[in-house]
Amino acid sequence: MLGSFAVLRKQSLLGDAISHAALPGIAIAFLIIGVKDSNLFLLGALISGLIGTFWIRGITKNTHLKSDTALGLTLSLFFGFGMLLLTFIQKQPNASQAGLDTYLFGQAATLLIEDVWLIAIVAGISLLILLVFWKEFKILLFDEDYTKTLGFNTNFIDILITTFIVITIVLGLQTVGVILMSAMLLAPAAAARQWTNSLGVMVVLAAIFGAFSGVVGTGISTVVGNLSTGPVIVLVAASIVFISFIFSPKRGLLFREIRFRKNRNNIKMQKTLAFMYGIAKTHENISHPHTIKILNDFQGFSKRSLQELVDFNYVKINGQQWSMTQEGYEKAANLYDQQIKDTHE
């Protein structure tokens, strides 16, 4: 759901960066308290995730480095630091460090009921916030300068969205793990984007796609057995994206190809008609028959386009001869005007 905002804000890989950036937070939380406590880990992850995000923003704002570099830097440097801490922890005597690294790859099966409740509550809160600030989010998303002139505090809204994205990611880490979290954030939103141009519909669709891939993914992994849940969920989500890419009615590749072909045939037909018009004009009787052979050298002519012209009743064919009808003549005469009109409308 929040992924929609990330995708539209061109911050798709934020999820990836933050989920990596959360690692040192977890490690530091462990270093400080010395025991495993998943709530405190979440807090640590949240803090370091937020630091990571603001670092990314700072770098892109203050230097000439681009956002991709900033993301890559944050991701790798935070993660590296986290690795240092983790290995350091592992070398400590009496450290009950086992299980720290399950955070990296995620295990939905290890989730407890409390965790589920926590996720549900956070999801509820973020939904509420989304509804309350819907207008502000929307306007900030599409026209930041306009939002500023309207007197909204853009920084506040921006931080609000980012914080919620970070919270969602950190919670999701437990379920699908670091690497797959970015896909969970992105894939449903990217798929939803293909079906609609409206933000509201997109957010709802993304939520549905996300939930669907979650349920189906978990289902498959339990039925087949010996498959970890995370990757299966991601693959399901990826196939939804793939299907959306191809079959969505407006933006999909399939329909685009069909439209493309249609247009091309149309142009071919019009070109042939225009050429015939040029020939027919030179004769007194427009329906004077000509052989089809003279059309052969002309580009754009094909049997198919000729057949279409006949179907439209613009041309009549008689054996190896063709002749133009009155209707076709008028159509051809107006062809250019028509096209100019079309492009202007």
Next chain:
Amino acid sequence: MNSAQIIIQIIVALVAVACAIPGTFLVLRKMSLISDAISHSILLGIVIGFFIVEDTSSPLLIVLAALAGVVTVILVEFIQKTGLVKADTAIGLVFPALFSIGVILISKNANDVHLDIDSVMVGDLSLAPFDPLLINCTEGIADSCINLGPKAIWVIGIILIITLVLLFMFFKELKVSTFDPGLAAALGFSPIIMHYGLMTVSSVTIVGAFDAVGPILVVALMIAPAATAYLFTKDLKKMLLLSCFFGVFAAISGYWLAHLLDASISGSMTTVLAILFLLVYEPIITSILVSLAIGTGTIFYQYYEYLVANEIGFEQLLLGEKIKTVFTQFVTLDYIYILVIAAILSALLMYILPKRGVIFGYYKVRQQKTEIMLLVFLLHIRNHSEESERHVKHLNEHINWQRIRSKSIVELALKNNMITVEDKIISLTTKGEEFTEKAIDYIITNKDTEIEEMKDDFFLFRG
């Protein structure tokens, strides 16, 4: 230093250089995250290769892994070309999918063999010297092999040499196609070939370095030195050299940090890289913190060693208690020592590093503010001939400045001989008038070229 330590350092230095070169171009081409994508999806290549040859050390694995990297790039390009989603979304969609397939394949088929995600995802350097490249082995006879030294050196060395050769051969082409693909195409060398060439080299490098440092740290080694160098210079050659230098520096000092903390080498390398980047990004704050840390660290370490040797039961303490015990040993002289060391070090660092960051930025903004206020003030004086408008007191109400601020501006103008004050009436000197004329020109001229020349005149009055 024993020979194993030297070998590890050579390996990490080679890896750092091999990564820094393609990394520089990736950063410049705004494709840093491709390295992240490649480093994840080569897992798929490795897994498939493993199923074919059933051997983790086969060269086929490297080839397939590199191939998987290239496939990732092609897929990303393809999705991007459809125009359905943005470039970064395309990256974010492709690599988790490929990675998932890899993970599923492992968990499905390779449960009983030694190929788990952990070992693939987290590289380990400390064993590299003991994995020699053996050739001419005769089956069944031990010790018949010719030992050519550690395998990792060979792999990464060959990759580095190929990278260097390609870099020298195609430097011009790479440069042009990086900064102006249109021009490159017009000049007759295909940006697409350059693009895929670079991608293949990156892919191979990532695979080669992968064994040694693991996938995420490969990304760090590619991006961080290049990004740091980019903040230092805008010259491509200098940037390449600097990023190699930063890479090697981080590699060597990271090794010793790891040695000190007894932690992973790759982790400490990245930590050093992070500190390097922060030093350039936020020089003043970071250099103070780093020098304090270095100062404290040296003293801390001495006491720590002493306690380990002399205090019984110290080793078994928890980390927090250990630290507490060491700090109780500190005496006043130690703190003075730390402060002196830190002061010298941070002064040195600040001198070397470029001037940027929050504090310097604030200073710069203030300077610019003063400059603009001076201009406004001079323009105001110039526009009014009547005495009432030029009275010192009048400024407070007319230009809406506070008393102290207007006083400092008047003083600044006086110091620069731009105005004279007689009976609290301000008038411009000849120099002041010339300056104001120029300022008006400066303000109303829109052409960059003309402004460039004028800029110098205004810097004269800074501070």
